[in-house]
Amino acid sequence: MRVTRKILMLLAASGSLALMLGAFGFQYIGGLPPCAMCIWQRYPHVVAIVIGLIALRFGAPILAWIGALAAFSTAAIGGFHTGVERGWWEGPTTCTSGPIGGLSTDELFDQIMTAPLVRCDDVPWEMFGLSMASWNMVISLALAGIWIAAARRSA
Template structure:
């Protein structure tokens, strides 16, 4: 397979994983925790890198794609360890709004209405692997595809 074909598969894989994450969130009603959100950013970067990689020759962009996929896989592995109780997860999460302009009552109401999503609880699993575990496995496979694409850049 050609370099660009491999880039299409790798970037398409990241796009598919993002689509599945959003489907679980918006269609399945599974709110993401902080670690779930962190795993999405490298996939988004991999999609952008893929578009650029199709337009520009060389091995650099596929290598960046491999780093992005590996980063998501690493975060997924970390998240899996948190879910399994192998190590502690992040102690805090952050809200998405400015609190400086809210009254105490408005802030309290916002805090009380916010869903609590714990990083150490498995919300969904398939074949004994949670979403974080599947992200780790699939992201590492995508990283391998990116690396092969980088190697193909050196073939004439």
């Protein structure tokens, strides 16, 4: 059986879907709320999943290159996050919160007090010495390789 461009694109998009499902599993089942940088790593995976769905109809090489860019983007964020976790450099000094427009002082205080405090430089889980951000980087680099193979594959 010959592996086609569409199959490779679907395989790479499925990898992003698996990483997203894992992230949501850690968040909602494992009780590990994500930090801001964890959220940033999710956006390129969503793009890759959408590209994979579009690939069901169109298998154009440009889609595979966009998927590779998405995979490299989340790998880069994961690499930066890993450096923050390991203390190699400082992370962002900003924090995130929900919208505050139209909230009373009491409602705003309640929102602040109930928001989970998640630091980007803490490692809440690791396996074989690699954090979730590190695993995201490693797996996303592999997915980028699959996207590139798809882009280079003839139709």
